[in-house]
Amino acid sequence: MTTVQTAVDMSTALGGVSIPSPVLTASGCSAFGRELEPFVDLTAIGAVVTKSVQLRPRSGRPTPRMAETPSGMLNSIGLQGPGIEGLLAGELPWLAERGARAFVSIAGVRVEDFAELATRLRGVPGVAGLEVNISCPNVESRGEVFACDPVAASDVVSAVRAAADPAQPVYAKLSPDVTDIVSVARAVVDAGADGLSMINTLLGLVIDPDTMKPLLGGITGGLSGPAIRPVALRCVWQVHAALPEVPILGMGGIRSGLDALQFVLAGASAVSVGTAVFNDPSALGRIHAELAAALEQRGFPSLREAVGYAHR
Numbered sequence: 001m002t003t004v005q006t007a008v009d010m011s012t013a014l015g016g017v018s019i020p021s022p023v024l025t026a027s028g029c030s031a032f033g034r035e036l037e038p039f040v041d042l043t044a045i046g047a048v049v050t051k052s053v054q055l056r057p058r059s060g061r062p063t064p065r066m067a068e069t070p071s072g073m074l075n076s077i078g079l080q081g082p083g084i085e086g087l088l089a090g091e092l093p094w095l096a097e098r099g100a101r102a103f104v105s106i107a108g109v110r111v112e113d114f115a116e117l118a119t120r121l122r123g124v125p126g127v128a129g130l131e132v133n134i135s136c137p138n139v140e141s142r143g144e145v146f147a148c149d150p151v152a153a154s155d156v157v158s159a160v161r162a163a164a165d166p167a168q169p170v171y172a173k174l175s176p177d178v179t180d181i182v183s184v185a186r187a188v189v190d191a192g193a194d195g196l197s198m199i200n201t202l203l204g205l206v207i208d209p210d211t212m213k214p215l216l217g218g219i220t221g222g223l224s225g226p227a228i229r230p231v232a233l234r235c236v237w238q239v240h241a242a243l244p245e246v247p248i249l250g251m252g253g254i255r256s257g258l259d260a261l262q263f264v265l266a267g268a269s270a271v272s273v274g275t276a277v278f279n280d281p282s283a284l285g286r287i288h289a290e291l292a293a294a295l296e297q298r299g300f301p302s303l304r305e306a307v308g309y310a311h312r
Contacts, residue, residue, distance in 0.1 A: 006292045006293065007296065007301070008300060008301065009301065009302035010022060010288065010291075010303050011302075011303070012269050012304065013269070014169050014171070014195065015169020015171070015195055016167075017128045017168075019101065019128070019270070020044065020046070021045050021046045022260075022269065022270040022291070023273060023287050023288045023291070024047045024284075025045070025272060025273060025284065026251050026273055026275075027051060027052055027105040027131060027173070028075075028105075028274070029224075029273075029274035030048065030277055031050075033048040033094075033095055033100060033102075034094065036048075036284070037098075038281075040281070040282060040284050041285070042098055042099075043098065043099045043100055044285070045284050045285075045288070047102065047103040047128050048095060048102055048103065049131055050102060050103070050104050050105050051079075052136075053084055053104065053105065054079060054084070054117070055083060055108065057082050059078075059080060060077050060079065061076050061077065061080075061216075064076075064217055065078075066216075067221065071226045071253075072224055072227035072253070073224060073225050074204050074205075074206055075221050075224065076216040076217065076218035076219075076220065079136070084120050084121075088120065088124065092104075092124055092125075096125045100126065101126060102127050103129050104127055104129075104130055105130075105131040106121075106133060106160070107136045108156075112159070114156050115159040115160060115162070117160075118160045118163040121164070121165070121168070122163075122165040127165075129168045129169040129194075130168055130169070130171070131171045131173055132156060132157060132193075134156050134173060134174075135173060135174075135200040147173070147174055147175035147178070148177060148184075150183050150184050150188075153191075154188055154191035156172075157172050161192030161193070169194035169195060170192065170195075171249060172185075172188040172193040173200055174188075174199060174235070176198075176200065176228075176232070176235055181199075181235050182238055182243075186242065186243065189243060193246075195247035195249060196246060197248075197249045198235050198236050198239065199228070199232045199252050201222025201224045201228070202223040203221075203222065204220065204221060204222070205219065205221070224252070225253050225275040226255060226259075227253065229252050232250065232253065232263070233262055233266050236250045236266045236268050237266045237267060240266060240311065244308060244311075247269050247270075248268045249268065249269075249272055250264075250267075251271060253275070254271055254272075254274075255276045256290055257292070257293065258290065258294055261291055261294045264303065265308070266310055267308040267310075269304070269307045273287055
C-alpha cells in the first residue's frame with residue numbers, strides 16, 4: 001500500500017474496533033484476500049470483508065455468472081463458498097497469520113443459520129466484526145429477501161447480536177431494492193446493529209440479443225460498479241440524515257479517492273471497494289492515498305471531521 005505523506009488522521013472505527021484506514025474490500029469481490037496480497041498490504045487497509053459464508057459449502061449458481069453492462073457489471077455467483085468449516089480451517093487463520101483484520105460476511109436462508117454462524121465466529125482470532133448479508137433469499141417467506149422487510153431484517157440482526165461476541169461489531173448490509181431504506185435501517189439499528197453497510201447490489205437483468213434469452217444462467221444478477229454510485233450515495237445520505245450517530249460503511253461504484261470522499265461527506269465513516277479491483281488490484285491503496293490527499297486539500301485535519309460534512 002502506498003505510503004501517504006499527509007497530516008490527515010485517516011483512522012476510523014468499525015463499531016468499537018479501531019482501524020488504520022477507512023478503505024476496506026467489499027464482500028464477494030476479493031474472495032478472502034489472498035488474491036490481493038501481491039498488490040496491497042492487507043494489514044494497512046481497514047479490513048478484508050470476506051465473501052459471504054454459509055453453514056455449508058455452496059457450489060453457487062449455473063454459468064454464465066457475469067455480464068458486463070454500461071459502467072458496471074452483473075454477477076450471479078450465488079454465494080459459492082467453502083462454508084463455515086472451510087473458513088475457520090483455512091481462510092481466517094491465513095489472514096490472522098498476516099495480521100490482517102477480517103470483517104466476516106455471513107449469510108443464511110433462515111434466522112437460525114445467521115445465529116449459528118455468529119456463534120461459531122465468537123472469539124476467533126483476527127475477526128474484527130460481522131457483516132450480516134440480509135440480502136439473501138428467505139426460504140421461510142417464499143423467496144423474499146430479509147433486507148426488504150424491516151421485521152424480517154430486525155429478526156436476523158437481533159439473533160446475530162445476541163449470539164455474537166460482544167467485542168465484535170455487527171453491521172447489517174442493506175439492499176437498495178426497497179421503497180424506504182430508512183425504515184429498514186432504523187429497524188436493524190433498533191434490533192442491535194452497531195453499524196450499516198450500504199449498499200448491496202441492485203437486482204438487474206441482461207438479455208442476449210443473439211439467443212434472445214437471459215444471458216446469466218441464474219437469469220437475474222446483482223448490478224455493481226460506477227452505474228450504481230448515485231443510488232448508493234442517495235441511500236447513505238438519507239440514512240445518515242435520519243440516524244446521524246449510526247456508523248455507515250459506504251460502497252457502490254467507488255473507483256477513486258474523490259468517489260470515496262463523496263461517501264464520507266454523505267455520512268460514511270468508512271468505504272468498501274469492490275468492482276474496481278477487477279481491473280486494478282491495487283485500487284485499495286491508491287484510493288486511500290487519493291482520499292487522504294483530497295481531505296488535506298480541503299483543510300480537514302482528520303477523516304472523522306469530514307464524515308457527514310455535506311449535511312452541515
